[in-house]
Amino acid sequence: MQVKEAQPKEGIHVDSGLPTLPPAPESVEETGLTLDFLADLILKTLYVRGTLLGSELTEQIKLPHYNVLENILKFLRDEELVEVRRGYGQFATQWIYGLTTKGFNRGKELMEQCSYVGPAPVPISVYTDYIERYQVPWEGLTEQVLRDVLSDLVVSDRLIRKLGPAFNSGRSMFLYGNAGNGKTSIAERFARALKGGVLVPHSLEVNGQIIRFFDPAYHELISVPQDKLHASDRRWVLCKRPFIVVGGELRMEHLELSYDPIVKFYNAPFQLKANGGVFMIDDFGRQRMHPRDLLNRWIVPLEKGIDFYALQTGEQIAVPFKVLIIFSTNLAPKELVEEAFLRRIRYKIEVGDPSEEEFREIFRRVAKAMGFEYEPELLDYLIERHYKRVGRGFRAVHPRDLLMQARDYCNYMGWQYKLTRELIDLAVETYFVEL
Secondary structure, three states, rough: OOOOOOOOOOEEOOOOOOOOOOEEEOOOOOOOOHHHHHHHHHHHHHHHHOOOEHHHHHHHHHOOOOHHHHHHHHHHHHHOHHHHEEEEEHHHHHHEEEOHHHHHHHHHHHHHHHHOOOOEEEEEEHHHHHHHHHHOOOOOOHHHHHHHOOOOOOOOOHHHHHHHHHHHHHEEEEEEEHHHHOHHHHHHHHHHHHOOEEEEEOOEEOOOOOOOOOOOOOOOEEOOHHHHHHOOOOEEEEEEEEEEEEOOOOOOHOOOOOOOOOEEEEEHHHHHOOOEEEEOOOOOOOEEEOOOHHHOHHHHHHOOOEEEEEEEOOEEEEEEEEEEEEEEEOHHHHHHOOOHHHHHHHHOOOOOOOOHHHHHHHHHHHHHHOOOOOOOHHHHHHHHHHHOOOOOOOOHHHHHHHHHHHHHHHHHHHOOOOOOOHHHHHHHHHHOOOO
16 A cells, blocks of 8 residues: 655644654555555454454554544455454444454464554654654753752862763763763753653654654653544654663673564663763763773764664664764773774863862751761861871762761761761771772
8 A cells, every 4th residue: 555645734733842743644645554564463453452442543553543543444344354342332433343253363363573662662763754854853951050960069160061072062072081970960960851752652663663662661741631632643752861771781782773583672762762862971982892982882863863774674764863973981081992093072071189178068058968967177177187198089979878887886886976086997998899
C-alpha cells in the first residue's frame, strides 16, 4: 500500500514554552503507516493479550478507534483473522475482539519475525521533521536563574560566569578538575534549570523495523489536560527535557542502535533518548574505549547537528542531533586527547579546588544541615592540623564526607552531634589514605 504524504494540520497548544501536540490522525493514511503494518501490530497484540475490548485495543495501540482502528479491524475481520466474540453495546469500542484460528497462527508467525507489542510507532521521517521544524528552541538562562539553581552549592562568581554561556550555547562543554569538587553536582543542577519540554515517541518505524524510544527511566511526563490529550496523536508523549548521565560503564555499542536478536527490534541509544535535552558523559577517560575514539564518535553530531545510525540490514538513517553534551573528567585534558580534538568542544571549564573561604562556607552549611553544633575554632583546628600542616588540598566533598564519618561515630558511641578535636581526628584517620 502506497502511503501519501499527510498534509500538516494545526497542532494542539498546551502551554507556552511547550511544544505543540500533533493532532490525532483521522485515517490510516494520516498515521504514516501502512494498513498491513498496523494490521500486523493488532494481530500480535491480540496474540499476546488474548481478547480485548475495542476501547482497550485503542488504549494499547494509541490510535483513535473511529475511522482508524475500526477500518483496520474491518479489514482483519474480512480476512477472517479477527472475530467479534461478544459485545456490550452498539458501539464497536464495547465489542470484544479475539483471533480466529487463522489469525492465531498468523499472530504466532508475526511474533517470530518481530515481537514488538505496544503503541503504534511514529515513522522516522515524521520524527525528524518534528525535531527540525517544531521543537521548542533551547531557552537560555539568565545569571540570576543559574545562581538560584546553584544556590545550595558554594560556587564562585567566576565559575558561574563561565558556566552560563556554556549552558546557553546548547552545544557542548567539557568540565574538568579534581574528583569531589562538584562537577556532577553542577551538571545535575543544570537539569533543574531546563525549561520547556519535548515530544517523545513511544517508538519509531524505519521501513518496517521498530526502534523502542520512550524510556520511563529518563523521560519524565508532563501532565496534559484530558481533552487535549485525547485530541492529540497519543503515539507521542510530552516530557520534560531529558537529562541523561552515563559513566565509566559506557561502551561504544551503547551509542548505536541496539538490536535484540530475541525480540527482533531495536532500542534507541542514550543520545537519541536525550534529544532536546542534556547528555552527560561522566568520568570521561575511564571508559573501556580510548578517549580519542569516544570523542571521534561526536565529531559529526557536534559539527553538523546530525547523527547517523545503522540498521541490521545495512541501511543507514540520519537523525537530527539537538543535544547539549557535557563531558566531565577528573583527568587533565592533555592526558586524554590532543588539543585538536578538544577544539571541537565549545567550552572547556575547570571546576577547581575550593578556596579556604569557600571550604569554610561549605563546612558551615553541611554542619548545619546535619545537626552539628558549628564552632569556628574547631574548623580552624581541622584546616591547620589536617590540611595546611600536611599539605593536603581542599575538596568540596570533604566537609560532607568528614561530617558523615563524625556522625557515624556519634551514633555508635551514643554521643551528641558535637564536634571535638578527638572526633575530628577520628574522622580524618578513617577517611584519608596516604597514597
